[in-house]
Amino acid sequence: MGLVSSNKVETNKYELIVTIDADAFEAAVEKAYRKSVKKISVPGFRPGKAPRKMIEKLYGEGVFFEDAVNDLYPSALASAVEEAKLELVDRPEVEITKIEKADGVEFKATCIVKPEVEVSDYKGIKAEKTVKTVTDEDLNGELNKMADRNARVVSVEDRAAENGDITVIDFEGFVDGKAFDGGKAEGYVLKLGSGSFIPGFEEQIVGKNIGDEFDVNVTFPEEYTDELKGKAAVFKIKLHEIKVEELPVLDDDFAKDVSEFDTLAEFTEDIKNKIAKRKEEMAEADLDAQISDKLAELVEGEIPECMYESEIDYQMQSFDQRLRSQGLNLDTYAKYMNSTTTQMRDMFRDGAVRDVNDRLALEKIAAEEKVIVEEADINEEYDKLAKAYGAEVDKIKSDYLTDSITKDLVVRKAFEAVKNAAEITEEKAEKKTAKKPAAKKTTAKKADGETAEKKPAAKKTTAKKADGETAEKKPAAKKTATKKTTKKSDEE
Secondary structure, eight states, X not given: OEEEEEEEEETTEEEEEEEEOHHHHHHHHHHHHHHHGGGOOOTTSOTTOOOHHHHXXXXXXXXXXXXXXXXXXXXXXXXXHHHHTOOBSSOOEEEXXXXXXXXXXXXXXXXXXXXXXXXXXXXXXXXXXXXXXXXXHHHHHHHHHHHHHTOEEEEXXXXXXXXXXXXXXXXXXXXXXXXXXXXXXXXXXXXXXXXXXXXXXXXXXXXXXXXXXXXXXXXXXXXXXXXXXXXXXXXXXXXXEEEEEXXXXXXXXXXXXXXXXXXHHHHHXXXXXXXXXXXXXXXXXXHHHHHHHHHHHHEESOOOHHHHHHHHHHHHHHHHHHHHXXXXXXXXXXXXXXXXXHHHHHXXXXXXXXXXXXXXXXXXXXXXXXXXXXXXXXXXXXHHHHHHHTOOHHHHHHHXXXXXXXXXXXXXXXXXXXXXXXXXXXXXXXXOOOOOOOTTOBOOOGGGTOOSSOOOOOOOOSOBOTTSOBOOOOOGGGOOSSOOOOOOOSXX
C-alpha cells in the first residue's frame, strides 16, 4: 500500500492516487469471505461450509471485493494523507479506479485541505471594555429573588381569589358541548396572572370563592392546535383552595437563615461583590468577543465552504442537545418558532463563519508569533478538565487527545497575545451605585395582592448561571477540546 501521487488541482483541493498491493487485497478478500460465508446459501453445502471458489463461481469473482476494499481503504488513505503532509477539513471523496486480483487496488481520493490565510494588522486592535456598576435595581433584584425562593405558602379562606394567588381547581373543557382530549384535570395548581392558561381563563377565576362552581368562557387562539384553534370553549370549574406566597422580612434573621452571615448588611455586601464580579466577567467576555469579531474580519484567503457547513452542523447539534435536556428537540423547537431546520441553519451561519475565520486567524498568528505550549500547560489543562468533570486525570487523558488539547492551548495563547497588544478603552456604564437596604425593610406581601419589587424582564440567553444572572459566552477562539462557545449578542 502506498501513495503514488499527490496533485493540487484547485485552491485547497488535492487529488491523491493510492494503491493497495495484491497480497494485502487477497488477505482482505479472504477476511471478507470468512465473515460472510455463514450468510451465503450454496446448494449442496451446509451453511458456513461452502468453499470460497464455489461462492465466487456462483456469484461472481468480485462478490467479496466491495467488503475487502471498504476494510482496506481507510488505513491506506490515512497513510497517504500523512505521507502527502495534508491537513484535511472534510471527508475525502474516494473513487476506485482499478481493482484486480493480480494487481490489487488503485483509488483516487479528492481531498479538501485547510486553507492558507493571511492576517494583517492584528496588533493594536481597538476595542472597548464597558463595566456596569452595581445598581440598586441589581441588588434589590437579587434580594427579592432570594426572598421569593424562601417564601412560605399559606392558605386563605376569608376572601375571594385575587390576581397573584395560587389556586387549586378542578376543570373540564367542552367545545360544542363535547369534552375534548386534554381538557380535564383535578386538583390542578394554577397561579392567577401567570399567563399559563388560555387568554381570559385565569381572569375569570378572580373574584370567586372557595367552593364556588362556575363556567369560564374562552376562545382558543389561532396559534393553538389544529383541532381547537379559534374555537369557543366552556370550562366547568370548581375552586377548592386559595393560597398566597408570604415573603420573609429582609432583616438579620433572614440573612442568618439563607447565608453564612450574621447581619443583613454583611449579606448584602457579599451579594454586591458577587454581582460586581459577574459584571466584570461579562465585560471581559464582551471585550474578548469584540476582539474575536475583528480578528475574523482580518482573515484573507479562500476558505472552503465545507468548513462553515461543518461548524453549522456542530452548533446545531450542540443546540439540539441543550434542547433535549429541556425535553425538546430541534424539530419541535423549529415548529414552535414557525421555522424549519433549513431556516435555522441560516440563522447559525453568521456565527459559524465568525468562529471558523477567528480560529484560522489565531492559528496563523500563533505560527507567526512562534507560540509554544509547554508540557506544564498541558498538564494544567488536564487538571482543569478533571476538576470540571469530577474525574481522575488519567481518565481525562484517555478521553482527550493531547494533540487536540495542545492545538487549543496554542490558539488560546495566540488570542492572549492579540488581546495584550490591543488598544482597549475602559469606561463605567452607570453612575448610580447600590445602596444597602434598611435592616428592618420588608418586601410587600403577595397575600395583600401586591407584588414584590418589580424586576426587569430577563433577556433570553444561551446559558444561565445558578442565581439567575446570565452567563456571557466566551469567544470561539478560546474554546477548548471539551466545550465550544459562541458570542453572546445581548447585554445583561
